[in-house]
Amino acid sequence: MIGAVNVDVPTLVEQAREGRPRAVARLISLVEGASPQLREVMALLAPLTGNAYVVGLTGSPGVGKSTSTSALVAAYRRAGKRVGVLAVDPSSPFSGGALLGDRVRMSEHASDPGVYIRSMATRGHLGGLAWAAPQAIRVLDAAGCDIVLVETVGVGQSEVEIASQADTSVVLLAPGMGDGIQAAKAGILEIGDVYVVNKADRDGADATARELNHMLALGESRGPGDWRPPIVKTVAARGEGIDEVVEALEKHRAWMDEHGVLNERRRSRAAHEVETIAVTALRERIGDLRGDQRLDALAERIVAGELDPYTAADTLVEGVTAGA
Amino acid sequence: MIGAVNVDVPTLVEQAREGRPRAVARLISLVEGASPQLREVMALLAPLTGNAYVVGLTGSPGVGKSTSTSALVAAYRRAGKRVGVLAVDPSSPFSGGALLGDRVRMSEHASDPGVYIRSMATRGHLGGLAWAAPQAIRVLDAAGCDIVLVETVGVGQSEVEIASQADTSVVLLAPGMGDGIQAAKAGILEIGDVYVVNKADRDGADATARELNHMLALGESRGPGDWRPPIVKTVAARGEGIDEVVEALEKHRAWMDEHGVLNERRRSRAAHEVETIAVTALRERIGDLRGDQRLDALAERIVAGELDPYTAADTLVEGVTAGA
Structure with a gap:
């Protein structure tokens, strides 16, 4: 394993800071593998972090998470941002820089030097997601990513955990998965800062959005200055509605900044x-x-x-x- | 909750020692509920423990675990032993002295003062089974049970954990569940001290026993003095073969005593x-x-x-x- 070799960590960090993909990959492998140099890596990264805006994407299988992530990457790239993607698979023990399975939709970005894509498996991980993901986010942050998209691959349970790692959480839904909404009622309505109804060209998209809106209103006990999660309809495969998602994200970020929420979330994340x-x-x-x-x-x-x-x-x- | 009331623990322990069922029940509730008096209970119980022989029963749903447990209880009662039964359900959050679901088969023993039956749920338990079960076993031990049968209710995963709590582990199988054996290969062959093929009046019982014997032989790397897990065929519902199971258990216990294994297992359990x-x-x-x-x-x-x-x-x- 990489961690077994004595790596020149300061040089790696310097290279990662310059945005060299291989250095970023090696650093993530070091922190993920709990290498003996983990502490050295984290200490050197600390002063370089805090710039990236971390967006979590969650949703049941089939709602189009990868397609949406890919469309968001494209949108942020058009705006000149550097983007990191962390695809977390809590059900798999295999990590790596390689694109897995349906991450093929990401391949359009694979050769873009302004995009760093990383798959991370957390099954069997000591401390699981809570332990592994924040450290990889730190590496991407230090490597100069303006945005880090954290996406769960596969089946959830860890949705809430993913959300707790993000500055802003996006919950994706799709029409024709009504029971999905019902099943998700408990957890998902607590964690979304922005809701996306993807595949909005399909029958039932309006009904799904209405139902969601209704459920959000039911659970509401907001004060005047509180954030009201918007619902955005998209057809991610055609890029429709993606600019509106980015807009909603920027609004949420601005709202958090204004109310001190961003700092509070990051503090509580760091404490955890x-x-x-x-x-x-x-x-x-x-x-x-x-x-x-x-x-x-x-x-x-x-x-x-x-x-x-x-x-x-x-x-x-x-x-x-x-x-x- | 019981734990909230300030209980006179020394009196309770004294009553439990006399075998009063309600005192035993309250003590288990105290230790299970992590009451403030948990430490006091455990300290008072310590000198009273170490006499009970703890037998774990595991096996897939449908092999007849409760029926076998009940038949074993009857056999030990005929031999004049006091018996405690701890039915652990790792999938349920509900505990209690009441008989749950299929524990109805135990009802023949419900009015026997020489039998104490307790259901214990470990889902959502801090530390889970590893934490809750040993303490309940201590209570039953201190209450004068000669034998404590620890049976998993519902679906496994915790089979290995149950086994680690027992002096002797019984693994139950049944014919016609061939894929069960295959699936169980990994874990179950490591943990059994005694194997029981229940429902031996059904087609395929001999084949199951043969297959099991073959698999045990394959995994074997035993020295001359080592324990060779016996395979006993039973029809628990009619009590057939149960005396042979008891005999196998006693043999294993004697072997453990002779080789210092019993003490070693208990030490390692206590350390854990x-x-x-x-x-x-x-x-x-x-x-x-x-x-x-x-x-x-x-x-x-x-x-x-x-x-x-x-x-x-x-x-x-x-x-x-x-x-x-």
Whole structure:
């Protein structure tokens, strides 16, 4: 694995900053693989981050997420922006820079040096998405991407988690998936900042938009200055309505800036990230004690009925924290 | 909830020790609900535990787990043993002393004071099965059960986890579920100490036993003194073969005693339990820092690009461990 080799991280970071795709790819592999140099990478990246606007795209399979992502990439490129795409697949253990499956729709952007596309698998990942995605976003941010589109590939559950990584969350729907809306009611209405009804040339698009509008109104308890998620109709395959989506995103970004929400979201995201890293670190320290004589001795005393597991755990926690 | 009331724990433990079912039920509710008195309960139980022989029963839905459990209960009762049954349902959030669904087959034992039956749900449980089940087992152990049968209800995944809680693991199969064997190959052949082919009056029982025997032989790399898992054929609904299962269990127990395996398994189980409790405690401490000014300040500095999340996590871990 790349992480096993001792890499010259400062040079890599410098190259990534210049936008060299291979350097970006290697950095993402380093952070994703929890390489020994992960900390060095993150420390060097920190001062370079904070410029990218992170947009999450979620929605059930079949709503046209990749097509929409691709259309958004095109729109942002026309506006001269550098774009990073992070396609997160929580059901797959395979990561890489290669385009997977339906990411073929992205191929029009594959040779564009202003676009960086990365597939990331989070199955089996220690800490999962919460751990892996923010670090890859940091790399893309430091590499000079103005926009990072984070798209879930495959089936959800992690929709809420993806949304929590983004500055703005776009929820995609499509007509003829009515039960999808019903099923999604619980979670999806909480997380969207912008709603997109894609495939709007199909029968039922207006009904879907109406139903969505109705449900959003039902769940509403907004004050005068609050954000009202807009619903945009698109035909992403033909690029229709995409400029309106970009417009809605820019409006949301401006609203967040104005109300201090962007900073608040990023702070809460950073806090969550730090927590996840800290818990993982502590868990590893305890794991390191496996086979340790102290743990064995405690277990022995529990089996003998001399000690209860809680008192034993206290001792263990003290041991771990003393080693801090 | 019961846990909210201040319970006289020493009295409860004394009553449970006398075998009073309601006291046992309340104690399990206390430990299961992570009540404030959990530690007091566990500390008082510790010297009373270590006598029960814990048998895990796993197998796909439809193999007759409840029927087999019930038949085993009857057999042990005939031998004058006190029996605890813990029916663990990892897919359900509902726990309780009441008999659920197909546990109706257990109803013949419901009025027997020498049998304690408890359903336990682990879905959404902090730490899941690893956390909840061992504590309930301790209560049943302290209450004087000679045998505790731990049975998974519903669909598996946690089969391996159940097995790790038991002194001896019984894996149940049934004929006509050939693909079940295939599917189970990976995990199930690792965990069984005793294999039972139930519904042995049906076509294909011999074939199932042969196939199983073949697969066990393939995976074999045993030394001369090693345990060779026996395969027992039963018709649990008629009680046929159950005495042979009990015999196989006793043989395994004797073998474990002789080779120091029983103590080793219990030690490793206790170690795992302590680890789980310790990790949970540390995680909670970090969770307590949410909204804490220190975490907010760290997050602020990350957003500003002044700090990377790893260095921030180090600070957080120091903060947590300093509070130990």
